[in-house]
Amino acid sequence: MTETLKVISPVDGSVYAERPLADWAEVDGALGTAKAAQAAWKLVPIAERASLCLRFIEAFLAMKDEIVPELAWQMGRPIAYGAGELRGFEERARYMIAIAGDALADIDAGPKEGFRRWVRREPIGTVLAIAAWNYPYLIAVNSVVPALMAGNSVILKHSGQTPLCAERFAMAFEKAGAPDGLFQVLHMSHDMTEKAIADPRVDFVNFTGSVSGGHAVVHAAKDRFIGIGLELGGKDPAYVRADANLPFAIENLVDGAYFNSGQSCCGKERLYVHADVYDDFVEGFVDLTKKYKLGSPLDADTTIGPMVRASSAAFVRGQIEQAKRAGARALVGEAHFPASKPGTPYLGPEVLVDVNHQMDVMREETFGPVIGIMKVTSDEEAIGLMNDSPYGLTASVWTEDEEAGEKIGERVETGTFFLNRCDYLDPALAWTGVKDTGRGATLSRVGYEYLTRPKSYHLRTRTK
Structure with a gap:
């Protein structure tokens, strides 16, 4: 049959x-x-x-x-x-x-x-x-x-x-x-x-x-x-330094976290924000998150659609509830999105604070519309937390100091490092990951190396 x-x-x-x-x-x-x-x-x-x-x-x-x-x-x-x-x-x-x-x-x-x-x-x-x-x-x-x-x-x-x-x-x-x-x-x-x-x-x-x-x-x-x-898998991090352009970082990181209902290999899943700008960043992030419209993807006004299946949404809800039981605070809530209903794939975006690396939402892949935001006090602390993951597809730093950002990038364990951007795949660059994110590469010249094998030609042109 x-x-x-x-x-x-x-x-x-x-x-x-x-x-x-x-x-x-x-x-x-x-x-x-x-x-x-x-x-x-x-x-x-x-x-x-x-x-x-x-x-x-x-x-x-x-x-x-x-x-x-x-x-x-x-x-x-x-x-x-x-x-x-x-x-x-x-x-x-x-x-x-x-x-x-x-x-x-x-x-x-x-x-x-x-x-x-x-x-x-x-x-x-x-x-x-x-x-x-x-x-x-x-x-x-x-x-x-x-x-x-x-x-x-x-x-x-x-x-x-x-x-x-x-x-x-x-x-x-x-x-x-x-x-x-x-x-x-x-x-x-x-x-x-x-x-x-x-x-x-x-x-x-x-x-x-x-x-x-x-x-x-x-x-x-x-x-x-x-x-x-x-x-x-991925659990892609971003670090917002004290000198970042906050409106720009907020706009791009909100999109990086929630586009495709958070179901993106290189979507942002955890944020580390310097203490000097933490409160302003969180406020702006929450305000923009609340402007999403959750609904049928066939509606032209919908800006965030359902997750792929009800079980996926239930998994994300489970991570959120686990984090809340461990002390995290949810700053949006499903009630803000009338279309968000347990038992369905429809789940509104959520922002969690007071999170830590004992929570699955900061360590294990979520693949859904929720973001955890942690306060940090230095580049060193941020780098340690960004690397504290079994995954490594992309990571980003948001700063007006290009040199400082590049130096951080040299220490972050990732396949692609972004400065002041995220969630984009440039075909001129190799798409690759480290640790449990996988192996090999696609795109760019490097991608062709994996789709071919070298064959050497050694021709003697004279025998006398």
């Missing part, structure tokens, strides 16, 4: 879409056709690969009017912000296409009499991209377009919450004229995904998701010497 995937919409709890899950015959067929397609694709010049990927971008963006409400129904993002993900998708895709020629160019080993020598970046084979639901197009494009530009074939397995996003990719590649088998979508169960990872026809896995999911991917590949890219 065929297993079925059901997408429960956070908008109203209805079944928004159903899809049959792939059985092994389907997976086996996809792996075989991907392998055959890649053997031909790796011989295609980079300029022709770029042409296909550019047509894919245009075909994808032409579906904007269907994509934005689909996002709202599948994962709850307000339609007012849906187009932003498409802009980010386009920025990343076009950048990775533009740099591919240089990033994948042969590395000349220099002159040596009687020889020619170089290192070539060879495609790695078939890439299995396993993408998360919270930024379903941005996360997927980080792997898909660079993998294809590098000469690989791609199989995309999207989150069970956002299967239609994977299908939009497939539609766009079909319209772009992609060769059969070069890009494919599979809706798979966890067990089938693990079986695919163990198959010798998968040459690289790029996974975005939970820490436990990352461990499952590594375990599935335990008997294989393949590359695995992991972007996992």
Whole structure:
């Protein structure tokens, strides 16, 4: 009997879409056709690969009017912000296409009499991209377009919450004229995904998701010497120094904490504010938080939508209550947001003070619309607290002293360090993390290094 995937919409709890899950015959067929397609694709010049990927971008963006409400129904993002993900998708895709020629160019080993020598970046084979639901197009494009530009074939397995996003990719590649088998979508169960990872026809896995999911991917590949890219949990900190531009810091950190209902890998989850500006910062942060409008993501006036599912909202409520029992104070309260109702995915944003690192809300990933704010008295104290975490994706410092901020950045354990900004992914920079946040990198020139393998050419030009 065929297993079925059901997408429960956070908008109203209805079944928004159903899809049959792939059985092994389907997976086996996809792996075989991907392998055959890649053997031909790796011989295609980079300029022709770029042409296909550019047509894919245009075909994808032409579906904007269907994509934005689909996002709202599948994962709850307000339609007012849906187009932003498409802009980010386009920025990343076009950048990775533009740099591919240089990033994948042969590395000349220099002159040596009687020889020619170089290192070539060879495609790695078939890439299995396993993408998360919270930024379903941005996360997927980080792997898909660079993998294809590098000469690989791609199989995309999207989150069970956002299967239609994977299908939009497939539609766009079909319209772009992609060769059969070069890009494919599979809706798979966890067990089938693990079986695919163990198959010798998968040459690289790029996974975005939970820490436990990352461990499952590594375990599935335990008997294989393949590359695995992991972007996992986060508990991203920010430090506001006494000399920070407070209105600017407040505006950006409120957005960094609550955008996408706090369901962002690089969203701000804990703040450390210097005692000299702590009271003013907290007051301004709370005032701006209270201006959000929680409601249906299909309403154009909604500025914060539901979380992805009721269980996720219940988890966040549990962290808030645990912190309050341990002495934290909530400065907003659910009552401020009439649409916020226990037992549903609708949860209003919250600000907690009097928090400490004995509370889960300051140590464990929340992935929801709540922020803890701690008072600190020095840079040294802030650095110690920022590093007191099992995660490390991004961190930011807010200060008018660029030199001081950069010196702090050198000591913070993180994959990306921001000064006076947060929650943004620049495709020219490697997207990577430390500690339990994972390993590997996507985007930038560095990202291409993980999607290729070096092959050395050592040619003797004279034998006499």
